[in-house]
Amino acid sequence: MKKKLIGLLFGASLALAACGGGGDDAADGGGETAKADPETLFAQSCSGCHGGELQGGAGPELAAIGSKYSQEEIENIIANGQGTMPPKLLEGEEASAVAEWLAAKK
Secondary structure: OHHHHHHHHHHHHHHHHHOOOOOOOOEOOOOOEOOOOHHHHHHHHOHHHHOOOOOOOOOOOOOOHHHOOOHHHHHHHHHHOEOOEOOOOOOHHHHHHHHHHHHOOO
């Protein structure tokens, strides 16, 4: 019984970590929001499913996603989700920055 409970808790924590769950790490201590670069945002919120090298995994490969979708289309996918991808993992300027960065991958 204990092994099943530990397994369940471990699995749930992995799922939250992979989907970007957790607190807001963007604050710089002075009350202002630090602007993170798109690669860091991707690593924190997207790489759990799409891979650290954009090679794919639970989510599709994104190494050449810019040849398939425009920046606006990628931003729309980030905002609304697609398939099993949940919506709004990133929002606002963060979503725009990651969409621009991914759109350049051709």
